[in-house]
Amino acid sequence: MTDYRRLRVALLGAGSVGSQVAGLLRQHADELADRAGARLELVGIAVRDVDAPRDVELPRELLTTDAETLIVGADIVIELMGGIEPARTHLLHAINSGADIVTANKALLASHGPEIFDAADQVGAEVYYEAAAAGAIPIIRPLRDSLAGDRVQRIMGIVNGTTNYILDHMDTEGAEFSDVLADAQRLGYAEADPTADVEGYDAAQKAAILASLAFHTAVPLDAVHREGITSIDKSTMDAARHAGYVIKLLAVCERLTGPEGESISVRVYPALIDRAHPLASVHGANNAVFVQAEAAGNLMFYGAGAGGVQTASAVLGDVVSAARRHIAGGVGVGESTLANLPVVPVGRVTTRYHITLEVDDRPGVLATVAGILSEGRVSIATVEQTVIGDGEAGSGVARLVIGTHKALEQDLSETVDRLAASGVVERVVSVLRVEGD
Numbered sequence: 001m002t003d004y005r006r007l008r009v010a011l012l013g014a015g016s017v018g019s020q021v022a023g024l025l026r027q028h029a030d031e032l033a034d035r036a037g038a039r040l041e042l043v044g045i046a047v048r049d050v051d052a053p054r055d056v057e058l059p060r061e062l063l064t065t066d067a068e069t070l071i072v073g074a075d076i077v078i079e080l081m082g083g084i085e086p087a088r089t090h091l092l093h094a095i096n097s098g099a100d101i102v103t104a105n106k107a108l109l110a111s112h113g114p115e116i117f118d119a120a121d122q123v124g125a126e127v128y129y130e131a132a133a134a135g136a137i138p139i140i141r142p143l144r145d146s147l148a149g150d151r152v153q154r155i156m157g158i159v160n161g162t163t164n165y166i167l168d169h170m171d172t173e174g175a176e177f178s179d180v181l182a183d184a185q186r187l188g189y190a191e192a193d194p195t196a197d198v199e200g201y202d203a204a205q206k207a208a209i210l211a212s213l214a215f216h217t218a219v220p221l222d223a224v225h226r227e228g229i230t231s232i233d234k235s236t237m238d239a240a241r242h243a244g245y246v247i248k249l250l251a252v253c254e255r256l257t258g259p260e261g262e263s264i265s266v267r268v269y270p271a272l273i274d275r276a277h278p279l280a281s282v283h284g285a286n287n288a289v290f291v292q293a294e295a296a297g298n299l300m301f302y303g304a305g306a307g308g309v310q311t312a313s314a315v316l317g318d319v320v321s322a323a324r325r326h327i328a329g330g331v332g333v334g335e336s337t338l339a340n341l342p343v344v345p346v347g348r349v350t351t352r353y354h355i356t357l358e359v360d361d362r363p364g365v366l367a368t369v370a371g372i373l374s375e376g377r378v379s380i381a382t383v384e385q386t387v388i389g390d391g392e393a394g395s396g397v398a399r400l401v402i403g404t405h406k407a408l409e410q411d412l413s414e415t416v417d418r419l420a421a422s423g424v425v426e427r428v429v430s431v432l433r434v435e436g437d
């Protein structure tokens with residue numbers, strides 16, 4: 001057995017991911033030593049309750065509630081506690097104690113990324129976070145390293161497994177949102193409190209991380225436009241299917257070019273995707289990130305966006321990288337925010353839309369609707385009308401599904417407000433963007 005140098009590894013957290021990381025570090029110790037060029041010695045695991053049951057059996061003597069002491073003297077600190085505090089304080093302490101750090105904590109990086117990266121820069125430490133954006137799917141390293149010589153134009157990610165599971169089942173089974181959510185909770189795909197997932201908060205954190213990296217710009221979480229999927233009902237889903245689309249919750253990070261130069265847009269919302277698009281075939285709780293780069297063209301990264309052991313794979317990859325760098329020394333890659341592009345509000349984004357309206361079924365209504373759209377600089381590409389009243393013109397309600405050409409979001413939303421107030425529109429059923437053109 002090669003006599004490798006020993007690196008002290010401290011693990012903070014032994015929950016779904018942490019317990020698997022600890023298990024794999026111990027189980028594959030020899031192989032990992034060969035790959036890293038160093039023996040990764042797990043010196044301790046900080047938890048809240050040393051007596052709590054664990055997914056993986058761990059030696060009792062490794063468990064401690066004293067994270068601060070554990071960090072001192074560690075070469076690599078792996079943070080898998082989650083949340084903002086005390087994770088933030090522990091990571092800053094680890095960096096200032098000379099450790100490289102590995103974390104899967106998207107909430108922390110999306111809200112305090114610049115603080116962590118600056119602290120690491122100051123002391124020449126490195127921050128690895130492959131598991132923070134899409135679980136097991138390698139996307140951070142491709143953006144940071146493989147595409148470092150290219151210019152990313154757009155990222156479209158299905159980065160939340162819970163919402164993809166719900167939307168996929170609504171699409172394939174014709175079920176209602178609330179029924180699929182209840183099933184997802186029973187099967188463990190959704191939390192008892194699903195807000196972070198279904199309202200798009202989790203996806204927004206990941207979008208901020210991906211956009212920051214792809215566009216060399218610190219993207220604050222509050223600059224990410226966010227909408228969830230709770231307004232998507234069976235009839236919206238049916239209409240999307242009928243028109244040849246599927247609805248996905250997308251994290252879209254896009255480089256925009258205008259008269260004032262370059263800017264970026266970062267947004268999370270449910271959008272229509274053509275069924276022929278590769279993202280349309282991402283089923284169940286899987287994730288995928290579709291990257292469009294100037295020279296490389298279209299790339300897609302697909303797989304498990306969550307899961308204890310799957311996420312542990314990405315964490316261990318980071319641990320091996322951290323170990324190699326720790327041994328080789330030298331300056332790390334660091335986070336580049338050199339481009340520092342402005343992040344524009346969603347109103348400045350241009351996309352195609354599908355507007356579904358319930359209108360009075362009487363002569364002249366279509367002309368009124370078309371007039372309002374035209375005045376609002378929204379050009380119609382397709383119109384489909386279905387009578388949903390008693391079938392006699394003038395005595396019922398008709399459903400209008402209007403597909404638009406590309407329009408400015410601000411124009412579109414003002415136009416929809418005017419339609420809603422026009423007196424001929426009974427109800428604006430849905431307004432969905434079309435992505436992936």
Ligand code: NAP
Binds near residue numbers: 015018067085086135
């Ligand atoms: P988890 O199951 O809730 O585990 C959290 C662990 O941290 C537990 O072992 C807990 O100790 C410990 N902990 C929490 N607060 C602590 C404190 N104040 N002091 C000491 N220990 C503390 O979380 P997880 O699902 O493994 O997620 C860990 C991180 O990975 C999060 O940032 C999450 O966003 C990220 N992530 C998770 C997944 C996934 O599929 N689960 C995927 C991608 C990224 P006790 O066990 O004693 O309570």
